[in-house]
Amino acid sequence: MPSVEGAAPRRAALRLLDSVLRRGQTLDAAASSLRDLSHADHGLALAIAGEALRRLPDLDALIDSATRQRMPDDSKARMVLRLALAQKIGLGTPDHALVATALPLVDGGPRRLVHGVLGTLLRRGVRPIDAPRLPAEVEARWSAAWGEDSLKAARRQIAKRPPLDLTFAADDEAQSYVDGHEGISLAPRHVRLASSSVTDLAGFDSGRWWVQDLAASLPARLIPAGPSDVLDLCAAPGGKTMQLAAAGHRVTAVDASKSRLARLGENLDRTHLQARLVQADALAWNSDRQFDAILLDAPCSATGTFRRHPEVLYRARANLITEGAALQGVLLDRAATWLKPGGVLVYSVCSLEPQEGEQVITAFLARSPDFRLDQPNGLPGFAPVSSEGWVRILPGLLEPEGGLDGFFMARLVRTG
Numbered sequence: 584m585p586s587v588e589g590a591a592p593r594r595a596a597l598r599l600l601d602s603v604l605r606r607g608q609t610l611d612a613a614a615s616s617l618r619d620l621s622h623a624d625h626g627l628a629l630a631i632a633g634e635a636l637r638r639l640p641d642l643d644a645l646i647d648s649a650t651r652q653r654m655p656d657d658s659k660a661r662m663v664l665r666l667a668l669a670q671k672i673g674l675g676t677p678d679h680a681l682v683a684t685a686l687p688l689v690d691g692g693p694r695r696l697v698h699g700v701l702g703t704l705l706r707r708g709v710r711p712i713d714a715p716r717l718p719a720e721v722e723a724r725w726s727a728a729w730g731e732d733s734l735k736a737a738r739r740q741i742a743k744r745p746p747l748d749l750t751f752a753a754d755d756e757a758q759s760y761v762d763g764h765e766g767i768s769l770a771p772r773h774v775r776l777a778s779s780s781v782t783d784l785a786g787f788d789s790g791r792w793w794v795q796d797l798a799a800s801l802p803a804r805l806i807p808a809g810p811s812d813v814l815d816l817c818a819a820p821g822g823k824t825m826q827l828a829a830a831g832h833r834v835t836a837v838d839a840s841k842s843r844l845a846r847l848g849e850n851l852d853r854t855h856l857q858a859r860l861v862q863a864d865a866l867a868w869n870s871d872r873q874f875d876a877i878l879l880d881a882p883c884s885a886t887g888t889f890r891r892h893p894e895v896l897y898r899a900r901a902n903l904i905t906e907g908a909a910l911q912g913v914l915l916d917r918a919a920t921w922l923k924p925g926g927v928l929v930y931s932v933c934s935l936e937p938q939e940g941e942q943v944i945t946a947f948l949a950r951s952p953d954f955r956l957d958q959p960n961g962l963p964g965f966a967p968v969s970s971e972g973w974v975r976i977l978p979g980l981l982e983p984e985g986g987l988d989g990f991f992m993a994r995l996v997r998t999g
């Protein structure tokens with residue numbers, strides 16, 4: 584059979600969607616197994632799968648509206664239709680190309696069904712979806728935790744590609760970069776640009792900046808000015824390590840993952856910054872001394888990163904969140920033992936689940952009489968401090984400027 588132009592990236596997108604939805608992989612992990620694709624096709628495959636994941640419930644509703652045949656969630660026909668509609672809505676692919684590239688994906692299978700549904704929908708006209716629904720489980724959790732306005736903001740945000748945030752080692756350089764690149768700065772050492780290719784941006788090779796969502800840059804800003812002896816626990820790939828090192832701290836960066844720690848090393852080399860790297864499981868590792876300050880950016884469901892990684896919404900099932908919260912509590916207990924009396928412990932997660940943020944800190948404080956919440960000074964004015972004294976970043980914050988990842992952070996001080 585002659586190969587259809589553009590078939591390879593569509594076939595790859597189908598594999599990606601399948602790996603995420605049926606096997607619970609991240610898009611990046613699934614994409615790393617794609618071989619024999621050009622750089623452009625690799626990017627297109629990721630873009631198509633990503634656009635489908637941004638609006639899956641609405642795509643499914645469209646598909647179901649065009650057939651009486653019940654297609655199982657993980658059927659190939661439904662996967663192929665999702666990808667075709669995602670290209671129409673998210674990438675503006677012309678109709679003839681959609682049909683020509685979708686049908687070979689179901690060769691020897693339900694070709695007539697896919698052709699029929701796609702034809703019906705394209706004739707009917709497929710409109711943009713400005714505020715796609717999120718998976719039902721996530722909608723229920725977030726509307727209960729944060730209310731309808733935050734949920735609506737999350738729906739608006741998932742439809743859009745977020746801007747590109749850079750953190751600079753030095754604020755004067757950030758300010759001159761803003762002037763030269765039509766960016767905006769929303770905090771010291773921060774530059775926000777419309778999304779573009781990172782490695783093509785001026786200053787990448789010379790290591791003047793690194794990519795870091797503005798919300799992800801906030802926890803390290805809570806470590807008091809030094810220089811001091813700081814433990815960065817769960818550090819890789821090192822956005823926060825670089826902030827701490829650039830601020831002049833002596834940083835010990837611990838992470839369990841060899842490959843992620845290697846990336847941290849490369850990031851430090853590129854930015855000419857220094858830290859002591861330790862590859863270790865924090866549940867088994869023990870420190871030989873106590874630190875002036877500790878940053879624990881704990882592993883979590885990462886649901887706050889849904890704008891760049893829409894698949895997190897499908898991976899973060901209730902049991903994974905519960906397991907994450909248990910691990911976070913244990914990591915916090917261990918970190919607490921490595922802090923000097925009077926020292927500061929910052930806890931953060933890129934999660935929009937109260938179970939991994941507010942509830943972890945509440946439980947920790949209840950069992951740790953030597954710790955209390957400390958006023959989170961040092962953050963830009965837009966960061967909302969709750970009445971309890973922690974910081975919760977929700978969808979909708981700074982929306983006109985391009986928004987932020989969802990985050991939770993708290994600063995604790997050891998009193999005894």
Ligand SMILES: C[S@@+](CC[C@H](N)C(=O)[O-])C[C@H]1O[C@@H](n2cnc3c(N)ncnc32)[C@H](O)[C@@H]1O
Nearest residue numbers: 817818819820821822823839840864865880882
């Ligand atoms: C949220 S990421 C950290 C991001 C990092 N702080 C940054 O700013 O780039 C969580 C990290 O925790 C690490 N991790 C997970 N479980 C761990 C454990 N038991 N001990 C040490 N590191 C762990 C993961 O490898 C991952 O790199």
